[in-house]
Amino acid sequence: MGKKYFEHVGSFLRPEILQKARQAFESGQLSSEDLKVVEDIAIKDLVDKQIAAGLEKVTDGEFRRAYWHLDFFWGFAGVDHIQASSGYHFHGEETKPDSAILSGKISGEDHPFVEAYRFLKNYVDAKEVEVEAKYTIPAPSQFYFELIRDEEHVAKLNSIYPDHEELYADIKAAYLQVISDLVDAGLKTLQVDDCTWGVLVDDNFLTTWGRINGQSKEEVREELSALFLKLNNDVYENVPENLLVNTHVCRGNYHSTWASSGGYHPIAKELFADEAAQTYFLEFDNERSGDFSPLSEFTDPDKVAVLGLVTSKFPELEDKELLIARIKEASQYIPLEQLWISTQCGFASTEEGNILTEEDQWKKLALVKEVIDAVWE
Numbered sequence: 001m002g003k004k005y006f007e008h009v010g011s012f013l014r015p016e017i018l019q020k021a022r023q024a025f026e027s028g029q030l031s032s033e034d035l036k037v038v039e040d041i042a043i044k045d046l047v048d049k050q051i052a053a054g055l056e057k058v059t060d061g062e063f064r065r066a067y068w069h070l071d072f073f074w075g076f077a078g079v080d081h082i083q084a085s086s087g088y089h090f091h092g093e094e095t096k097p098d099s100a101i102l103s104g105k106i107s108g109e110d111h112p113f114v115e116a117y118r119f120l121k122n123y124v125d126a127k128e129v130e131v132e133a134k135y136t137i138p139a140p141s142q143f144y145f146e147l148i149r150d151e152e153h154v155a156k157l158n159s160i161y162p163d164h165e166e167l168y169a170d171i172k173a174a175y176l177q178v179i180s181d182l183v184d185a186g187l188k189t190l191q192v193d194d195c196t197w198g199v200l201v202d203d204n205f206l207t208t209w210g211r212i213n214g215q216s217k218e219e220v221r222e223e224l225s226a227l228f229l230k231l232n233n234d235v236y237e238n239v240p241e242n243l244l245v246n247t248h249v250c251r252g253n254y255h256s257t258w259a260s261s262g263g264y265h266p267i268a269k270e271l272f273a274d275e276a277a278q279t280y281f282l283e284f285d286n287e288r289s290g291d292f293s294p295l296s297e298f299t300d301p302d303k304v305a306v307l308g309l310v311t312s313k314f315p316e317l318e319d320k321e322l323l324i325a326r327i328k329e330a331s332q333y334i335p336l337e338q339l340w341i342s343t344q345c346g347f348a349s350t351e352e353g354n355i356l357t358e359e360d361q362w363k364k365l366a367l368v369k370e371v372i373d374a375v376w377e
Contacts, residue, residue, distance in 0.1 A: 263290015
């Protein structure tokens with residue numbers, strides 16, 4: 001089993017100076033060059049704070065993005081930024097209607113995330129501390145899911161890729177191009193964020209999808225889980241040697257709300273046993289994530305399940321002893337040596353952020369470190 005690290009899922013609350021700069025940029029009052037200057041300053045400050053908090057792997061907080069996933073898709077050739085007919089539907093809220101749609105064949109050359117990672121790594125390396133700069137991107141399955149978001153997206157996709165096998169091949173090639181470029185820039189840990197598995201555990205989604213396509217919810221889950229597994233493993237199994245591929249499975253994280261519910265049971269084998277990731281950041285912060293029994297599907301001793309027991313959605317701190325007890329409960333299904341702990345998600349999967357303060361987010365991470373030291377050190 002590989003070494004485990006004190007690390008955060010990825011995103012952090014945007015500081016006020018960055019929020020104002022992005023608003024000025026979007027209204028045409030600030031140039032992209034001036035926005036980048038503000039982003040650079042904010043990212044350096046965030047890295048310093050992560051190092052001070054003891055994190056062993058750090059990120060740029062996703063400070064150059066509006067969304068955890070869409071900005072990455074917009075960086076591909078052949079993908080346009082559009083406004084969809086509606087936003088993403090969360091519990092009691094709806095996001096802005098931004099979306100990604102195909103405009104041509106997909107390609108991954110000269111992706112802007114590579115230069116963004118290079119800036120992060122150069123700054124971390126200059127600190128001369130034993131800290132690694134990791135990077136987060138959305139899963140290949142998530143990209144496909146965006147491309148079939150509604151009838152307009154499907155029609156566009158089919159007009160460009162009447163043969164979906166060609167589409168899958170181009171998604172694979174585009175992802176591997178970006179990943180290769182990131183590795184050339186020095187990347188050692190890639191975290192792939194993925195809400196598609198979180199969708200497949202939700203019976204409401206499956207029932208709705210099945211009604212549209214004339215399938216039962218079981219048929220929908222079987223079909224989509226096989227496709228998502230193929231799309232992801234086509235990439236994960238072909239990354240450059242020595243790149244650590246982690247994944248984070250989420251049920252939605254927008255302004256402290258959520259999008260789907262359900263335990264891991266229905267997709268545990270495909271996700272935990274068959275997907276070619278090594279470390280899994282998993283939501284387990286409330287009853288919507290189900291119990292720990294699906295962890296028994298972690299049959300590979302080299303894989304690690306990171307229990308997201310500490311919520312990133314709300315400021316209230318969890319009880320330390322209760323967290324330790326829950327880890328003990330999970331160890332009934334997977335050895336303690338294959339368990340770790342983190343927050344359940346990032347603090348700002350979109351630029352709006354969750355409803356808590358910057359001080360709250362650092363207290364959350366401090367609690368995670370306390371539990372790690374109590375259980376494993």
